[in-house]
Amino acid sequence: MTGPGTSTDSVPAGPGRPPGNRTVAVAVLAATVVLVAAQVASGSSARLVLLLVFVPALLAGLGTLAQTVAAAVWVTGVIVVSSLVFPPPSVAGRTLTLVGVVLAEAIGVLLCARRLRRDRELFRMRQTAVALQRQILRPxxxxxxxxxxxxxxxxxxxDALVGGDLYDIADTPYGTRVLVGDVQGKGLPAIGTGFAVLSAFREAAFRETALTGVALALENAVTRHNTYAAQSGEDERFVTATVFxxxxxxxxxxxxxxxxAPYLLDGANPGAVPLDAGVPLGLAELAGPTGEVRAVQRFELPDDATLLLVTDGVTxxxxxxGGFYPIDRRLRELPHRSPDALAPAxxxxxxxxxxxxLRDDLTILTLRRTPGSGQPDGT
Structure with missing residues (x-):
């Protein structure tokens, strides 16, 4: 299973591995032999050896700075020797050729240095994004x-690490509390609202004795964030969420x-848990002047059952x-429904x-009860 913070998602890949020095040396030497042989076979009127100027240009996009500089020096030397053995018709032509070669090689070296600097900057940014991701979404x-x-x-x-979907789990004095949600909108623009909800959940889950109190804290967090967004000229958003x-x-x-609704996989007939949908966070005022009274609903989750939580990126x-993914039917037909294989399947x-x-953020979570976890905590 993979999610944010796991080895496959959270460890930033460094700059691309350049080709080895031996590989570069063999390739440059082979290109030199081929073009010099073609030059000799075609006679002094041909300038095929000048095609070697493309070798450092290729290395500028793939290799290290040292490899590019070495190839540039080698190519310049080969072309200088070639111009002495097969001289152009005039001294001016020879001079222009050498100047053009030196200029082309210098540009290649500069481009390589610029690429490597950009790769290092992107690598540092990726590391920063991973550190931020670990604070936003739990591994x-x-x-x-x-x-x-x-x-x-x-x-x-x-290449993003965090989008508009959100989830969290907290082991609190009142039991384990789980949040899954989806911010209106896609991807990066929805991160701010999602972070406000997650921050409120991480505080309220430990503070509020009742689950409705946690939901109210999330509602207030979205309302405050929308007020700030309106003042900043940003879009106000709502959030669909369920707190367990x-x-x-x-x-x-x-x-x-x-x-x-979550999906309960318990035996051969998985199906949606019949929960009343309620009003999304940030829209409670639509339920009336006093806001919506959010109710606690209950259902059974046996030890050997799995609860599947998804966002609309799936459904x-x-x-x-244009046909939507038929999740109810597909859950019955999927051949691999073991807890570990369910989400990947x-x-x-x-x-x-x-x-x-993907056209939307995709979140597929499985929630399983810990067997023999003890007596109820009185949530």
């Missing part, structure tokens, strides 16, 4: 006394704020004809259904 799998959260998280933005509460018993509490993944099936790149 998976994330176990607590009562449950383990695992799964896949894939932002839609190319687990303890040592088999009953799960849930407060749904407009999010997709709204469309095929070529769903992701692969979603990608196969959509026949292309």
């Amino acid at each position: 998976l799998p994330a176990p607590t006394r009562h449950a383990t959260l695992d799964g896949r998280y894939r932002p839609v933005e190319e 509460g687990l303890d040592g018993g088999s009953t799960v509490q849930a407060v749904n704020c407009g999010h997709l 709204e993944a469309a095929d070529a004809s 769903v992701e692969e099936d979603v990608r196969r259904h959509s026949h292309g790149p």
